[in-house]
Amino acid sequence: MAALLEVNQLCxxxxxxxxxxxxxxxxSFSIAPGEILGLVGESGAGxxxxxxxxxxLLEPSAHLCGGSVVFDGQRIDQLPDASLRHLRGRHIGxxxxxxxxxxxxxxxxxxQLVETIRTHLPLSTADATARAVQLLEETGIQxxxxxxxxxxxxxxxxxxxxxxxxxxxxxxxRLLIADEPTTALDVSVQAQVISLLRRLGRQRSLAVxxxxxxxxxxxxxxxxxxxxxxxxxxxxxxxxEVIHAPAHPYTAGLMGSIPPMTGERERLLQxxxxxxxxxxxxxxxxxxxxxxxVMARCRTERPELLPAGASRAACWLHDGEAFR
Ligand code: SF4
Numbered sequence: 001m002a003a004l005l006e007v008n009q010l011c012x013x014x015x016x017x018x019x020x021x022x023x024x025x026x027x028s029f030s031i032a033p034g035e036i037l038g039l040v041g042e043s044g045a046g047x048x049x050x051x052x053x054x055x056x057l058l059e060p061s062a063h064l065c066g067g068s069v070v071f072d073g074q075r076i077d078q079l080p081d082a083s084l085r086h087l088r089g090r091h092i093g094x095x096x097x098x099x100x101x102x103x104x105x106x107x108x109x110x111x112q113l114v115e116t117i118r119t120h121l122p123l124s125t126a127d128a129t130a131r132a133v134q135l136l137e138e139t140g141i142q143x144x145x146x147x148x149x150x151x152x153x154x155x156x157x158x159x160x161x162x163x164x165x166x167x168x169x170x171x172x173x174r175l176l177i178a179d180e181p182t183t184a185l186d187v188s189v190q191a192q193v194i195s196l197l198r199r200l201g202r203q204r205s206l207a208v209x210x211x212x213x214x215x216x217x218x219x220x221x222x223x224x225x226x227x228x229x230x231x232x233x234x235x236x237x238x239x240x241e242v243i244h245a246p247a248h249p250y251t252a253g254l255m256g257s258i259p260p261m262t263g264e265r266e267r268l269l270q271x272x273x274x275x276x277x278x279x280x281x282x283x284x285x286x287x288x289x290x291x292x293x294v295m296a297r298c299r300t301e302r303p304e305l306l307p308a309g310a311s312r313a314a315c316w317l318h319d320g321e322a323f324r
Pocket of ligand 1: 289291316
């Protein structure tokens with residue numbers, strides 16, 4: 001199926017006291033309608049920055065320094081702010097980690113849903129209210145009609161995230177960017193929200209970009225996954241292949257860090273060392289100081305994405321040799 005979103009060789013730089021530093025480098029992927037692409041990596045890898053760059057929400061010290069973003073056949077990375085705002089409200093929905101930041105505590109859930117619906121769709125208040133009830137029902141909120149009159153604090157964390165999902169879908173977007181949507185939730189609630197995202201994504205043929213640090217979430221939710229390290233994609237492929245046969249040593253390390261779906265989730269502890277700071281990326285393969293398979297050329301030559309089974313991996317182990 002033709003892609004709805006195409007990100008081509010995207011680059012982002014930050015202006016710092018010490019000059020410009022590259023935070024995203026040559027990031028490319030596409031997402032088709034009905035597909036969930038996961039973007040995974042440690043904190044600081046550039047995954048949230050990628051989401052922000054796609055929708056034109058970079059902070060003032062950052063700017064695009066190359067590449068393009070094509071949505072539904074139209075290049076959107078050069079659109080004026082007003083057009084981008086319209087696109088974000090109408091065609092691209094967003095969900096963030098903390099549901100409270102997306103909801104106004106002073107207004108009822110119903111008022112916020114109806115306002116969002118009426119801002120983007122030509123509906124009367126009565127029709128928008130009926131649609132708000134339908135959206136809450138679709139996201140699995142019991143007694144939806146009565147709950148319209150309640151305020152965000154009257155919902156539990158998991159229910160609030162369902163409201164946020166309803167709000168993100170209110171204008172019937174075609175692309176959803178979900179940045180750590182389950183991180184603040186209990187493990188059992190996480191699984192419910194993931195299955196809700198999957199169901200709604202399929203039913204509505206949504207293209208979903210799911211940003212997370214958690215390989216367990218990727219395994220549950222995604223069709224394909226792109227693994228990021230130090231501002232670049234180091235592996236991309238179907239989620240099954242990437243999880244069962246990781247082609248990049250960094251992905252293999254991430255896989256070792258998947259905790260069981262029950263119990264405490266931990267950060268990625270299995271890979272020795274830390275990801276380089278912005279502006280201090282080592283030459284050659286950026287992962288080489290942490291890599292158990294490092295070779296001489298890794299310290300000087302930077303690998304591009306190379307075919308590796310059903311995936312592609314930026315690793316010299318795949319330069320004509322099988323990964324062992
Ligand atoms: Fe490791 Fe070399 Fe592959 Fe980088 S290119 S991941 S250092 S083997």
